[in-house]
Structures are given as structure tokens and as C-alpha cells.
Amino acid sequence: MPADRSTCSQPAPTEPGATSRRTFLAGLAGAATVLSGCGGSNSDSPSDNIASPSQPTGPDPGPDIDPPVEPPEPPAPFPPRGVHASIEESSLTSRSITWFTDTSHAPAQLLEYDQEPLLEGQQNTPVFLHQRHASSEATFGVDAQTHRFKIDGLDPDKPVRYRVGSPSGGWSPVYQLTPINTQNWSFVHYGDQGVSVRAQRVTEEILKQPRDLAIIAGDLSYADGDQSVWDTWFDLVEPLLANTITMAAAGNHESKDGDGLQSGKAFKSRLTHPDPLLNNLNPNPGSTYYGFDIGRVHFFVSSAGALIDDFTLAEELINLEIDLAKAALRRARGELDFIILIQHYPIWTDQDGRSPANLTLVALQENILLRYGVDLLLVGHDHIYQRSVPMGFGIPSLLGYVQVLTGTGGQSVRLFDDNGIQRWSASEFVGIGFSRFEVEPGRIKGYFYGAAPQGLGDDVRQTVTDPFALHDEFEVEQRNWLACQNCAVPARPASELLQDFPALVAHTRERNRRAMEHHSHG
Template identity: 55%
Template sequence: MKTTEQSVSPIDRTRRTLVASMGGMAALGLSGCGGGSDSSNPEAGGTTPTPPKNNGNDPTPPVDNVVPDIPDTDLYPSDGSHPPRGVHASITGDPHTSRTITWFTDGLEPPLSFVRFSQDSSIFDAQGNPRVPLEHSVTSEESDTFGVAAKTHRATLTALDPELPIFYQVGSDIGGWSRIYTLPPLPTEQWTFVHYGDQGTTDNAQKLHAELLRHPKHLCLIAGDLSYANGDQVIWDLWFDQNEPHMASTVTLAAPGNHENKDGALLESAGGFKTRLSHPQPDISVVASNPGSTFYSFDINRVHFLVSSAGAVIEDFSLPEELINMEVDLSKAALRRLAGEIDFIVVVQHYPIWTDQEGRSPANFTLVALQEQILVRYGVDLLLVGHDHIYQRSAPMFYGIPNPQGYVQVLAGTGGASVRLFDEAPQAWSESEFVGIGFVTYDVEPGRIRANFWGAGPEGLDDSSRQTVTEAFSIRDSFEVHKRSLLSAREHAVLPRDKSEILKNYALVAYDTKQRNHRDEHEC
């Protein structure tokens, strides 16, 4: 149906002051660039679209089941010489019994660092302070952080009790400790994830972060263009600092976008993304194996997720491998769906295939040739994307034509980097549009996914006021996706094609993809 802070040690204060000042300048630059083309200005001969209707006035969500973070503690005194920062959680193994924690320290010779953790809530007093140190410890592995004199630390917690929350902090007795964060357990039947892209470090991005903290969730998927560092690694630091409260308490996984590709060249393309994040490793891996993989897949309960670069980092020579991986992975998933092991197949990437954003409609024809025939062949249920700074949801479709056997594209490039406009007339596949910032929540249960887009609109739609978001977040779109019929599941359960067929037009596809990426380097 169509619907319409944590404390900062003295030794780190100078660095963060520099980060904040540079981030502020970046935020101003993004707002100006993200304002949209002059064609939206009536004086330039264009038209200003009518604001989309608010399709719901739902109250703010309940937060009773949010497990609070634990206050700071003095149980671990230190000299504060290497304070951990940018703490974030992800999964690289079993989503129920393991978690991977990642963080950074400045300098190239950090002390031996750890994750301390417990699943025993009885060790905390009434104020949430631990009476004794957290009893378990895992030593981190360290690696270089791209483009900056810092180290990335990773530690994976295993053999966790899947029914209990995880209380943890990171650091060292010498260098300093983070506060204690809480990760909720992952239910096996009903659970929730969120999706958005194109965040940056603007005021609107921080409004989105504050709203995310109010919504209970078990997984966060970011559809590319995370920090808008564009090669400036100090902006990556700012972005991780701003988002640590949410990302340290929510399992977070991401796809790379065109702005990630501006860090490094060739094999170092997306170097900031690859060295700062932690993801599952792809089954097929020759040149793309790294902790922050740019394509990978994983299961959570009865949902299979495939994260794709969509060609955003083609310069690192991984795209042919990724396309073969995509074909094999989705074929396996379709066969497993027919066997009753999973209910849904979800693909996450930065670029949308079809769009009505002003200046980019009607489609990303590079991806029509590169990907869409793969998505249609294996019956992908949801395609979650960003890139265009609008919210737009499709009907089930393929090749731009509504079709009940097709995939639903959910475009939420609404993370706060900027606010853009629509073309005057949405295409026939479009079922909901919104101008503003926001994110989508997906409540998953066996056989059904119920989704809500939580959006906040701007002061106005003209270039001078569109980047100022003044509305409160509320539900602006709601929809459901149901498990495919047995007949549909059987139709899409087919074997993967030979790699020679998949890559037969690769030279042309690669040329078109590089041309698209080059154009995007000059756009926000």
C-alpha cells in the first residue's frame, strides 16, 4: 500500500580540540555542497516540490528495554597516556555467542591493551558502579590505522551466554580505560535492526545519533558514506568520537561508499574504512581480505545479509571477485530459503539502483547492468541503500517495473550529511517519499519484517532553510515484507552461473563504474 561524552584526558584534549575545529569546517562545507542543485531554485528556472505529507504522527518509541551504559569507575587507575577512543562493537563470528570490539589509541607504541567484560549484573551496585573489576579479559590485536599515527585494536569475545547482556570496557592499566558499555543479548525469534547512510559530522548527523540512542535495537547497518573524511583522517576521528555512545552499545556493520573511496588509492582505496572497522570475512577472498571487508555476508537468525561495495572501491581490483562472491552467496542463500533454513535475503550497499532524487533519476544504469540481474535471479527480498540524501521506498519491483516477485528498495541516505529534493513526479515503482533526515527500523519475526521510517523534516525546502532540521522525529512511513511463497522460493533457488558468464562484459562494466565513481568524486 502506498504511504505516504565521555571525559577527555588532558593529554588528548589538544588533539580533540583540533578534531572538533576541523570537523566544524567540514560540516559547514558539506551543508553547502549538499544543498542540492540550483535547479531547485525557482529563480533559476526550476520548481520547488511540494513537501511530502507526514504519513504518521506516532509517539516516540518506548525505551524501557534499553540496557543502560554503566557509569565511569575508578577501579582501573592509569596515567592516561593512551586513552582508548572510537569504541565500537561488531560481529565477525557467531552473532549470539561472540562480539568483536574495536577501538583506537594514538601513537605507534601503545601498551598491551584488553577488553575486560562480564555478563554478571550482580557485580553492580544500585547506581550502576561495579563493586569488583570485570572478571574476564581478552587481549587485543593491534594494527596500523590508515593515514594517521595511531593503532586500531580488535578483540573478539567468544563463548558468551547468548541470553545475557555483555558489560565491557577497553584499554589498559597503563594507558587508560574507557567507560563501561553494555551490549544487549540477541533474541532468536523477534529482534530489531536499523539502517541509514550518508551521515557525516554535521549538526543534523548528531541529531540523528541522539535519536538512535532512544530506539532499542540489536544491529545497525550503515549504507556507506560514514564520516565524509574524504582523505582527511582527522574527520574519521571526529566521526567515531561523536558516534561512540551508539556504536559501542550496538553491533554495527557498514558498506563502503564513494566518500570512503577517497582514502588512499589502488589497493589502499577506502583505507580508513578497511583499517578502522571490523567485519566478517568474505568466503571468496584473494585481494579483498581485510578486517574492515568491503563485501561480506552473515546470518542473523532467519535473515541472510549480503553487504556489497556496489563498485565503490573498484580501484582496489576486488570487484570481479566480489561479483563472483555475490553470485555464489545469493545462490546458496536462495537454496537455503527453499530448504526452510532462512526466511529473507537482504542486500546492503551504498548506491541505489533506482532513484527519484533530483539530478540523479531515474536509475543508476551502471548497477542495472552490474547487479540487478543477480538480485532478480536469486529473489532478493530487500535492498537497503543510501547515497541519495532522501528517503524513498519502492514497491516490490525489478528493472524499474513494479512486480510482486521483485525486491523492495529502501533508500535512506538520510543520516544527516545534507538534505536534498525529489524530482517533481515520482516513478511508478515509488510508494513513499520524504525530505529530511532519519533512519529505518526493522522489527523481524519468523516470516515477517515490519519496518518504520523515523524522519524529521527541515525548516523549509528552499536552499537557505533546507539544511536546518526543526521537526521532531516521528514515523513517516510504515511497510511490511513477508516471506516468499514456496512457489516463488523454488523459482529463485538456482545454481550460480559460471564466472565466465558473470564477467563476460566486465571490461565495459568496469569502465562505466569508474566513470560513475569519477563523477561522484565531484558531488556530495
């Protein structure tokens, strides 16, 4: 259950359309003035300090004087916000830090860091060994700036302690990124979060779990074109994202932040990801398709056509094919244990209104997943939890992939259809929650933690007050040697991949339209 909050505490996050960060900070400043009187003594009238004739006589001690009240410290004029960590290159020796400041007038931003451990009582120690100037650019859609700095040459066995900001504009809290033990490490996965109280509960529960990486499978803020909602979302998740490497996929709601070639511009300009292998049409810091390694696991993040209006889908398909072919070859050589694909859209689902399958992705991706032996497909979009057995084309197969659909980040709670669970499905849950994975040599253990709603009726389903609990547990084993060898095949040429591209584009646009229509109807 969420902790009780008094009337003097900070207000909980609100739904989309919430106030901007600047208004939020002004509210906090006003709250600080109120708080200065919370629990204090009542003010006295002058007559209360005059001795009455019945009191003992003696030297007049003078009027009682309360100790002076220290005025509240004014808020920093340009506080850093939305701090989040990611990787662009090596997950061992590099970390990228991104953050925002309001208005174009904020002072030049700095990142201060070192690799000394953060000891108890030193959370706000302002002394760091290194200080670097960040790059700055205008933030899409709002009067703000986005700042970035990539830290290279790190000792992979030591934590990174850091803060961002400026002496005149204000500093962030001190954050810490722990080193990753690449033999035994963990990550969390969820999608479809938004800025509701449900979303806040999911973030709070994840913070209780050990994790080295956070994967967000699309539909992060649900800004839907209202750019101030992105600020509210980053405020909500900063305690998680600033202390955890975070990598994200773009979802269909990200597409509403900008039109045409600008589709998904807020996602692309606010996040920081690796560059694709081929990068002619997607020159954005927050790439929407990219690969990265952590230990012996290779990840590829795909947009799956969520931002089709930016005309990068053909290039993305070529990137996807080449990346997975290279990863499959590395696995056959013994350099990798697992290949994981991340995207917003599921391929198979039992959510009401969307089952049994996303036929556009069946035609587009199933043969790619099976050709290169992808082990895990991590998705969102449908606001349910559903995990498959190893499968291909909707049929259980020991040589297939396991799809983990975790669209339970908090935006809303949806239901399963009335047609019964399909044969590939191994576990289902209605509510909010997140998946957590523990990686060890040759094995990935998966867990789903969720909280159920008060009921399944439309009038109570969005109220989730139950405690979080473990609702699913499973394992994915490394493929055997022969299966790995069979998946180590060359990437197909673009002429083969794109031979039916006009039809693929038409089907993808129709899929995206229906996804938005389904959302607008509840």
C-alpha cells in the same frame, strides 16, 4: 528538539576538518578547569576576613577559610576511543570489539568482559571475570593504533558487559551488548552521516530506539582523505556503536582514503567484518563484501563498485553470486525467512540530479536480485528517504525486491527532481532520519523516523530543528513456498558473470566520477 546546552558543556561536533581527538581532549581538560569554578563562591580579598569594630567581641575565630578545592582529575594519557562492536562469525556466540588509541606509544590494550547483567549504579564497576590482550596495528593515515579482540564461546541468552583500555593509559566506559532474541529482534539502517549537528541528532534519536543491529549504508565520516575526521566521527557515534552490533558498507567517499590498491584503506583498517567466501584480493579486517546471519535473516554487504580502484570488483561479483545462491537454497529448505542486500548505491532513485536510475547497477545487479529472490535492498548515497513497492527493473512486481533508500544520516539534505515520482515509489521524505525494522517469524515491519528542514530553499534546507516523527510504515512478507523454490538455482560460473567485465569497469568508473562531481556541486 535537542537538549539545551550551557556554556560549560561539551562542544557539539563540527563539520569535516574538525580538530583531532588529541586536541579535543585537551580542550576538555581546559574546560574542566573552568568548570571547577562554575557556580562556586567568589574569592574574597584578605580585608574581607578581618572583623570590623562594630562586630561583637569575643574569641577570635580566625579568618574564614573556604574548604579546599579538589583539583580536576587529569585526563588519561592514552584514552581508548572509537569503541565499536561487530561480528565476524556467529551472531549468537561471538562479538568482535574494535577501538583506537593515539600514538604508537600507547600501552598494550586489554579487553575486560563478563556476561553478568549491568545493574543500576554499576555502570563503572571495574571488576570483570575475563581479561584478554588485544591485537594492535598502525591505524591508516594517523599516528594511532587500532586494537581488536574477538570474544568467542558466549552464552547467547546473556548480555556482554565490557570495557577496553589499560591500567596506565586509561579505560573506556563500561558498555553492554544485549542478547538477541532471534525470533523477535530489530535493527536500524541509515547512510551518509558525516560529523555535523544533523548527524549528531540522528545518532541521539537512534539511541532512543530498541535495536540489536545497526547497518550503515556507506559514506560514514566524509573524511575525504583527512584521516582526523574519522576520529571525530567515531567520537560522535561511539555511544551507539559500542552498545550495538554494527555492520557497514563502503561508499564512494570512503574511496578517497587512499589511492589505487589502497582505496578505502581507512574503512578497511578501522572496521572489523567477516571474511568473504573467496578472499584473494581483499585481505582486510574491514572487508567490503561479506555475508552474515542473524536468526532467520541472511545479509550480504556489497561495495557495488564504490572502491573499484582496488581491483576487487570481479572477486566481489563471484562472492555475491555464490553467497546469494547458497542463501536462496537455504531459504528453500526452510532454514531462512529473508535475504537482504546492503550497499551504498541505490539502483532506482528520484533524487534531483540522479533520477531515474543507476544504469550501471541496473545492468549489473537487477538480474542477480531477481534470480535469487532478494527481499530487501538497503541503500544510501542519495540524501533523501524513498521506499519502493516490490519491483524489478523499475516496474512493480510481487516477486521483486523492496528498495529502502535511507541516505538521511545527516551529511546534507537533498531534494527530489521535478519529473514526478516514478511508479515504483511508495513513500518519500526530505530531511534527516533513519529506518528501523522489526523482525518476527515470516514478517519484517519497517518504519522511517525523520525530521524535516526549516524549508526547501537553499538558504534554509540544511537547518533541521523539527522534532523526529514517524513518516513511513510498511511490511515485507516471507515469500511463498513456490517462489522460494524457483529462486533456489545454482550460482553462474565466473565466465558468464564477467563476460562483459571491461565494459562494466568503464561504466562503473564513469558512474563514480559523476557521483563525486554531483557532490561537489552541492
